[in-house]
Amino acid sequence: MPLIRRAGARGGRGGVKVRWLDALIVALSAALFVCLAVSVYGGPPSSVLVITSGGDEWIYQLSQDRVIEVPGLIGVSIVGIHDGEAHIDDSPCANRTCVASQPIRRPGEWAACLPNGVFIRIEGEDIQDEFDAFVR
Amino acid sequence: MSSTRSYARPALPDGGRRLAAFLAALAFFLSTVEYMLPRPVPFMRLGLANLPLLLAVDLLPFGSYIALALVKVVGMSVLTGSLFSYVALFSLAGTLASALVMRGLRALAGPRSLSYVGLCVAGAVSSNLAQVALARVFVFGDSARFMAPAFVGLGLASGLALGAFTQAFASKSAWLAGILATPSAAEASAGGSE
Numbered sequence: 001m002p003l004i005r006r007a008g009a010r011g012g013r014g015g016v017k018v019r020w021l022d023a024l025i026v027a028l029s030a031a032l033f034v035c036l037a038v039s040v041y042g043g044p045p046s047s048v049l050v051i052t053s054g055g056d057e058w059i060y061q062l063s064q065d066r067v068i069e070v071p072g073l074i075g076v077s078i079v080g081i082h083d084g085e086a087h088i089d090d091s092p093c094a095n096r097t098c099v100a101s102q103p104i105r106r107p108g109e110w111a112a113c114l115p116n117g118v119f120i121r122i123e124g125e126d127i128q129d130e131f132d133a134f135v136r
Numbered sequence: 137m138s139s140t141r142s143y144a145r146p147a148l149p150d151g152g153r154r155l156a157a158f159l160a161a162l163a164f165f166l167s168t169v170e171y172m173l174p175r176p177v178p179f180m181r182l183g184l185a186n187l188p189l190l191l192a193v194d195l196l197p198f199g200s201y202i203a204l205a206l207v208k209v210v211g212m213s214v215l216t217g218s219l220f221s222y223v224a225l226f227s228l229a230g231t232l233a234s235a236l237v238m239r240g241l242r243a244l245a246g247p248r249s250l251s252y253v254g255l256c257v258a259g260a261v262s263s264n265l266a267q268v269a270l271a272r273v274f275v276f277g278d279s280a281r282f283m284a285p286a287f288v289g290l291g292l293a294s295g296l297a298l299g300a301f302t303q304a305f306a307s308k309s310a311w312l313a314g315i316l317a318t319p320s321a322a323e324a325s326a327g328g329s330e
Binding site for chain 1: 254
């Protein structure tokens with residue numbers, strides 16, 4: 001028996017009809033997305049890069065170009081800051097999805113290497129320019 | 137609201153084992169197809185391999201349904217080479233959350249009030265939320281909250297796309313109609329007593 005019969009061959013049924021519970025679930029998911037987006041991206045603009053790995057956090061100014069070696073679960077990830085953007089330049093993971101991700105520059109943007117447990121994000125904090133980096 | 141609870145799954149002669157095996161093979165094939173497709177955004181997956189699990193919500197008894205979900209996780213982990221890494225646990229948590237939410241919703245509402253579109257969106261969003269929760273507890277800590285909006289948004293988009301495709305497929309498939317035409321256990325016993 002074929003998986004698909006030609007459209008209209010059976011008559012009557014066809015197309016995608018949206019039911020009321022479909023609309024409710026889509027609306028709830030969209031509302032959840034909006035609430036999460038506002039809570040994460042609604043902060044004041046700033047320019048600090050926060051790197052998280054193994055329970056530690058390092059904070060860097062985005063205004064200074066640098067290359068950072070971040071120890072992770074399976075090796076060392078390389079995070080680069082260039083022209084006000086941060087990017088995972090290299091990582092010891094297999095599929096290297098993190099390396100393929102776009103550079104981040106605005107508060108709330110993030111990138112992550114799940115296999116190595118390294119997470120980078122731009123955070124909205126009003127911090128003076130005097131420091132190179134600090135750990136918290 | 138009686139129409140929302142009137143759905144009964146077909147009583148398959150072997151408890152659905154043969155159909156579960158076919159759907160698992162289909163999941164592996166679709167997983168391989170998806171692996172070949174370029175991703176517009178890292179972490180963006182359409183979730184093609186979830187199509188058989190979505191169809192199984194209305195076809196398989198609970199035991200075979202969960203077995204299909206577990207086999208899908210193991211098979212996909214083998215295909216992506218992540219079986220013996222903790223990344224496989226994220227796949228397991230996401231798939232189980234999705235499978236249980238979709239099955240639970242179907243227990244509450246039949247196809248007349250809830251189509252594959254709603255089921256798929258709920259499954260995709262719950263799967264992604266489970267993975268963000270796992271990332272928060274075991275890997276990234278509080279930073280994982282930054283992943284949540286993107287994961288929920290991607291779940292919503294991919295759930296809508298795959299759900300609409302599955303609904304269109306289900307409305308035209310003679311194969312699926314043939315399986316659904318199998319009498320349910322209640323119908324079979326009622327027919328036998330007449």
